Amino acid sequence: MKIKGEIEGLHDELIQLRxxxxxxxxLGFEEHRxxxxxxxxxxxxxxxxxxxxxxxxxxxxxxGDQPGPTLLLRxxxxxxxxxxxxxxxxxxxNDGKMHACGHDAHMAMLLIAxxxxxxxxDEIRGKIKFAFQPNEEEAGAELMVEDGxxxxxxxxxxxxxxxxxxxxxGEIGIVGGPIMASSYYFKLTIRGKGGHGGAPHRAxxxxxxxxxxxxxxxxxxxxxxxxxxxxxxxxxxxxxxxFNIVIPEEIELEGSIRCLHDDDEGIRRRFSEIIxxxxxxxxTKYELKFKCGNRLLRNDPEMTELVRSxxxxxxxxxxxxxxxxxxxxxxxxxxxxxxxxSAFYFIGTGNEGKGTDYPHHHAxxxxxxxxxxxxxxxxxRTALEYFKAHNPSSNISSPP
Numbered sequence: 001m002k003i004k005g006e007i008e009g010l011h012d013e014l015i016q017l018r019x020x021x022x023x024x025x026x027l028g029f030e031e032h033r034x035x036x037x038x039x040x041x042x043x044x045x046x047x048x049x050x051x052x053x054x055x056x057x058x059x060x061x062x063x064g065d066q067p068g069p070t071l072l073l074r075x076x077x078x079x080x081x082x083x084x085x086x087x088x089x090x091x092x093x094n095d096g097k098m099h100a101c102g103h104d105a106h107m108a109m110l111l112i113a114x115x116x117x118x119x120x121x122d123e124i125r126g127k128i129k130f131a132f133q134p135n136e137e138e139a140g141a142e143l144m145v146e147d148g149x150x151x152x153x154x155x156x157x158x159x160x161x162x163x164x165x166x167x168x169x170g171e172i173g174i175v176g177g178p179i180m181a182s183s184y185y186f187k188l189t190i191r192g193k194g195g196h197g198g199a200p201h202r203a204x205x206x207x208x209x210x211x212x213x214x215x216x217x218x219x220x221x222x223x224x225x226x227x228x229x230x231x232x233x234x235x236x237x238x239x240x241x242x243f244n245i246v247i248p249e250e251i252e253l254e255g256s257i258r259c260l261h262d263d264d265e266g267i268r269r270r271f272s273e274i275i276x277x278x279x280x281x282x283x284t285k286y287e288l289k290f291k292c293g294n295r296l297l298r299n300d301p302e303m304t305e306l307v308r309s310x311x312x313x314x315x316x317x318x319x320x321x322x323x324x325x326x327x328x329x330x331x332x333x334x335x336x337x338x339x340x341x342s343a344f345y346f347i348g349t350g351n352e353g354k355g356t357d358y359p360h361h362h363a364x365x366x367x368x369x370x371x372x373x374x375x376x377x378x379x380x381r382t383a384l385e386y387f388k389a390h391n392p393s394s395n396i397s398s399p400p
Contacts, residue, residue: 003380006116007373014372018108019090025079025097025104028135031056034077034107038132041111045118047130054143058132061153062117064124064387069156071386072129072149072340073379074333075110076103076136085363100365102163102349107132109161109372113379123384125391127153139294141332150339156390157303158342159382160333161375164325165357167348169368172311172378173325174345176304181230181258183293183330184268188213188253188275192284197245206251207240209282213253216274220267230260231267232328258328262296294330295338303343306389310381311345314374321348329360347375 007014026034035056042060043049050059056077084091084098092098114130131149134140149155167173190210195203214235221231233255240251257267272288279286311320325346333344349371350357356368 003116003377006119007112007376007380010112010115011373014108014112014376015369017111018104018369018372021104021107022099023090023093025092025094025099026077027081027097028078028138028140029055031077031134035132035134038077038107038111042114042130045115047114053147053149054134054140056134057140057144057147057149059149060114060130062114062121062124062128062130064126064128065122066125068124068126068387069390070127070129070153071383072131072155072158072336073110073113073383074131074133074158074160074336075106076133076140077107078103078135078137078140080137080361082361082363086366088366098363098365100362101137101360102365102367103136105163105349105367105372105375106161109375110379112376113383116376116380117383120380120384123387125387128383129155136332139292139332139335141335145335145339150336155336155340157386158333158336158340159303159307159379159386160336160342160344161347161378162331162344163349163367163371163375164346165350165360165365165367167321167325167346168350169348169356169371170315170374171319171321171348172315172345172374173321173348174299174304174307174311174343175322175325176299176301178260178296178298179326179344180294180297180331180334181232181260181328182264182296182334184257184264185291185293186255186257186271187289187291189250189287190253190279190284191250191286192247192282194249195247197247200247203247204283205247206284207248209279209284210238210240210251210253212282213275213278216278217271220270220274224270225267229263230326230328232256232258233271234258256293258330259296260326260328264296294332295334297331297334297337297344299337299343300341303341306385307343307345307378307382310378310385314377314381345378347371347378
């Protein structure tokens with residue numbers, strides 16, 4: 001049977017899975033119901049199933065009919081702490097939690113792809129790991145790696161996709177090299193000496209110091225870094241003070257540094273130097289901490305070309321988008337891409353008429369369910385094409 005026909009035959013199940021996941025969102029490392037459903041589904045297909053990687057992660061292993069390399073296909077599982085504002089029959093029933101990034105769609109697409117690929121076992125010269133990862137929003141991939149997701153059997157390559165509302169339904173975005181930025185979150189505490197607002201000369205004001213820090217570090221991205229190396233420094237949270245005529249003892253600032261290039265360490269070093277010198281000038285003390293959100297996600301050239309060639313068969317060639325899709329948003333699929341040849345790509349789901357063009361992480365975010373079969377087909381065809389490309393002696397041709 002043709003692959004498109006196989007997907008059409010499972011259309012209702014695909015929609016049902018997505019809507020069930022959407023109705024019951026769970027936050028990172030709390031995906032207990034979600035992971036139980038996934039494990040049961042994969043087990044029902046006869047796959048070897050492992051649970052508990054990175055606490056709630058699930059991995060299903062499909063062994064092809066002949067030996068060969070191992071390909072990992074990945075889906076994330078976690079929702080966000082957002083109160084959903086959509087009026088849908090399958091709206092979230094968990095207060096303050098919502099699938100506002102498309103992970104509900106990712107799980108449904110990969111499960112259906114697993115079912116279809118099982119029917120093509122004779123074309124798989126190797127193995128496929130279906131990895132369902134927790135806590136993508138806070139970098140759960142690294143824990144999956146630490147818990148052995150790339151081992152036993154060793155993974156040779158990886159593919160991942162993401163529903164993407166900035167692209168229209170029917171478009172697929174793929175580009176080689178850097179595609180999603182590294183992100184490091186910082187917390188800066190500046191300590192001065194409190195005092196009366198009417199006698200600032202008797203105090204050491206941490207607020208005026210902080211104001212200069214916010215302004216000064218912007219020069220890193222505008223004056224010190226090549227404009228062809230995208231860098232964004234953002235302050236998202238400032239907290240201090242208890243009363244309008246009291247100079248506080250300290251001020252806390254939090255934000256992120258994002259880079260779409262390899263020198264994020266150099267950016268953090270310069271950021272620290274500027275803070276050190278400004279705080280010295282204003283006679284304050286400080287404490288600066290960094291936490292890695294995601295490392296730079298870079299697509300492998302060969303895997304990128306594989307995805308692009310398949311995409312041109314799944315949708316029209318002109319709808320395969322290769323420019324304007326790099327983003328300063330982070331994605332922890334980078335942890336896989338740093339270790340094995342990988343490619344990460346976008347499935348368009350934006351449709352203004354259906355209201356699915358809201359940005360990710362918005363309380364009104366939703367997907368155009370017409371994009372789901374496209375994602376399934378991409379999973380299936382890229383997997384089959386990978387094994388065909390890595391078994392050149394094979395006479396098996398990919399189904400139409």
